C-alpha cells in the first residue's frame with residue numbers, strides 16, 4: 636500500500652471514531668469529501684472543493700460540503716486559516732510535519748515553511764502548561780520580497 640492510501644485510511648479511521656463518539660450517522664458523502672481533501676496538496680476554499688467534487692462526478696450539495704468541513708475541523712483532520720479577513724481557507728493536517736505560513740498583506744501571497752525548532756518549542760510549551768496538543772499554526776504577516784522592493 637502506498638503512503639497516500641495509508642494516510643487516507645488512517646484519516647478515515649479517525650473520522651469514523653469521531654462520528655461514532657458524536658453519535659452521528661456514518662455517511663458515504665462525508666467519506667468521499669474527506670478522501671478528496673487528502674488526495675490533494677495545498678490550500679483550498681469550500682467552493683473549490685465543491686467544484687472539484689462536482690467535476691469528479693459526485694452530486695454532493697454545497698451545504699453538505701460546508702457541514703462536513705466543520706465536522707472535519709472539529710475532528711482535527713483539517714485546519715482552517717484566515718489568511719485574509721472573512722475568507723476561510725482550509726488544508727489537511729500534516730501529522731508528521733506541520734508547516735507555517737508567511738503572509739504578504741499587500742499581494743496576499745502565502746509562503747509555507749517548516750521549522751523543526753518551532754515544533755520543539757510548542758512541545759515544551761504544552762508540556763509546561765499541561766495542555767493537550769491537537770495542532771498549531773503560525774502566521775507571520777508582512778511584505779513579501781517582491782512587494783517590499785517597491
Ligand SMILES: [Zn+2]
Pocket residue numbers: 739740741742743744778779780781782783
Ligand atoms: Zn507581496
Ligand SMILES: [Zn+2]
Pocket residue numbers: 677678726734735736747
Ligand atoms: Zn499551508
